[in-house]
Amino acid sequence: MRFPNMLRAMAMTACLVSFSSAAPAQTSLKMGYALAPTSHYGAGATAFAEDLAKRTGGRFKIEHFPGGALGGEREMVEQVQLGTLDLVVVSTGTVSNFVPETGIVDIPFLFRDSAHARAVLDGPIGQDLLVKFPARGLIALAWGEQGFRHLTNSKRAVNSPADLKGLKIRTMENAVHITAFRTLGALPTPMAWPEVIPGLQQGTIDGQENPISVITSAKLSQVQKNLTLTRHVYSPALFIVSPKIYNALSAADKKAFVDAAKAGGAAMRKFVDEVERKGVDELMRQGMQIVPKVDTAKFQASLAPAYAEYAKKYGQANIDRIRNYK
Numbered sequence: 001m002r003f004p005n006m007l008r009a010m011a012m013t014a015c016l017v018s019f020s021s022a023a024p025a026q027t028s029l030k031m032g033y034a035l036a037p038t039s040h041y042g043a044g045a046t047a048f049a050e051d052l053a054k055r056t057g058g059r060f061k062i063e064h065f066p067g068g069a070l071g072g073e074r075e076m077v078e079q080v081q082l083g084t085l086d087l088v089v090v091s092t093g094t095v096s097n098f099v100p101e102t103g104i105v106d107i108p109f110l111f112r113d114s115a116h117a118r119a120v121l122d123g124p125i126g127q128d129l130l131v132k133f134p135a136r137g138l139i140a141l142a143w144g145e146q147g148f149r150h151l152t153n154s155k156r157a158v159n160s161p162a163d164l165k166g167l168k169i170r171t172m173e174n175a176v177h178i179t180a181f182r183t184l185g186a187l188p189t190p191m192a193w194p195e196v197i198p199g200l201q202q203g204t205i206d207g208q209e210n211p212i213s214v215i216t217s218a219k220l221s222q223v224q225k226n227l228t229l230t231r232h233v234y235s236p237a238l239f240i241v242s243p244k245i246y247n248a249l250s251a252a253d254k255k256a257f258v259d260a261a262k263a264g265g266a267a268m269r270k271f272v273d274e275v276e277r278k279g280v281d282e283l284m285r286q287g288m289q290i291v292p293k294v295d296t297a298k299f300q301a302s303l304a305p306a307y308a309e310y311a312k313k314y315g316q317a318n319i320d321r322i323r324n325y326k
Contacts, residue, residue: 028061029245031087032070032079034193039217041089041237042066043271044144048089048239048264055256062087072192074173081137083244089264091146092236093172099140101132104314106176107307109300110322111234114147118269120325121236139246141261144237144268146211147276151232152224153207154200157291159228161185161302170196170208176310177209177233183306184299197223211235212279213272221286228291229280232299239264 031049033041042064049062070076070085073094079085081098096103104110111117120126121143133140151158153167165185171177173190181188189205199205200223207224209232215221239261246254284290300307311319 026059026061028063029086030063030065030070031089032065032076032085033089034068034073034076035066035214036217037064037066039066040144040146040213040268040271040275044237044239044264044268045089047267048260051263052256052260055260056253068192068194072194074192077138077240080240080242083242085242086245087239087241089144090238090240091172092238093174093177095238095240096174096176098138099129099132099136101314102129103174103176104310104318104322105129105236106174106233107310107314107319108180108232108303109296110319114145114234114269114273116325117234117236118145120322123325125322125325133240134243137243139241139243141239141241141258142265144239144261144265145272146235146237146268147213147272148231149209149211149233149235150215151207151209151228151230152215152220152288153226154203154224155206155226157226157228157289158230159291159294161299168204168206170199170205179306179309180232180303183303200224209233211272212283213275216275216279216282221283221288225287225289226291227280227283227288228294230294230299231296237265237268 031045033045035041045062045064045066049064052060052062070079073088073090074097076085076088077090077094077098080088092102092105096106111120126143130140151169153169155167156163158164161184164181167186168189169181169186170191171181171188178188178190191199191205196205196208197218200208200220208220210220215227241257246257249257280290
């Protein structure tokens with residue numbers, strides 16, 4: 001009499017085992033970025049994670065490591081190359097050390113406005129740059145955004161190129177940026193982002209340059225008095241994944257990663273647009289002295305020697321292709 005009961009129990013166990021094995025396994029991936037979770041980086045990373053989960057039925061879970069918890073941007077890109085970090089959201093200012101061709105987008109006053117920059121990156125020029133990454137041990141999934149970069153400092157208001165003379169300005173480890181500030185008479189000081197706030201507090205550097213989205217999220221008004229809305233460089237960002245992860249994916253999952261990164265980039269752009277509308281007023285309320293506009297033509301004239309160097313490095317035709325893109 002017990003034999004049928006045993007058969008039923010065995011059948012139920014087999015069903016449970018079968019159901020368990022059919023449940024999709026979840027892969028946890030680490031994503032690093034330099035800024036706070038409340039920043040545009042955080043907005044992009046969150047959108048990426050949510051979109052990827054939807055597209056893959058929850059098979060991929062993204063663990064966030066914000067605020068430079070895994071090091072500066074350069075260190076995190078190196079970790080992605082080595083395969084010890086799965087994903088990073090990072091600025092092109094750092095990436096040009098690994099994929100030199102991307103440095104062209106950091107040329108000062110290259111883009112007319114955000115619409116122009118986004119059209120370039122979303123079009124054939126931007127896509128041509130993305131395909132340069134695998135040869136450097138990286139997979140660039142899609143473009144994100146930080147916005148146009150502006151100048152802050154603790155010494156004096158900057159109204160013209162002459163006002164930059166002698167100011168110690170933190171830059172990224174980016175040859176294009178360093179050349180520009182040196183040409184303008186400043187003293188560019190390359191520094192990883194986690195070192196910037198202490199450097200400003202201790203007077204190691206006088207100022208820095210970043211988009212409003214970074215200036216607000218990093219609370220730079222607490223350590224900087226002057227803000228000049230120079231709009232000197234448009235600053236894209238990138239979603240990068242380790243080839244170790246990407247190359248092991250199915251074709252469908254590869255597309256899911258790319259589409260999720262595009263969703264993350266769209267979220268970053270939306271965040272930046274909102275901050276650009278409200279951020280300057282917020283910084284003014286926090287006590288920053290604002291120079292709302294500079295004579296761009298004067299800065300461009302002062303940068304003539306730098307532009308000559310950029311033309312040699314990237315090709316004047318390539319620069320003009322971007323500048324004139326519609």
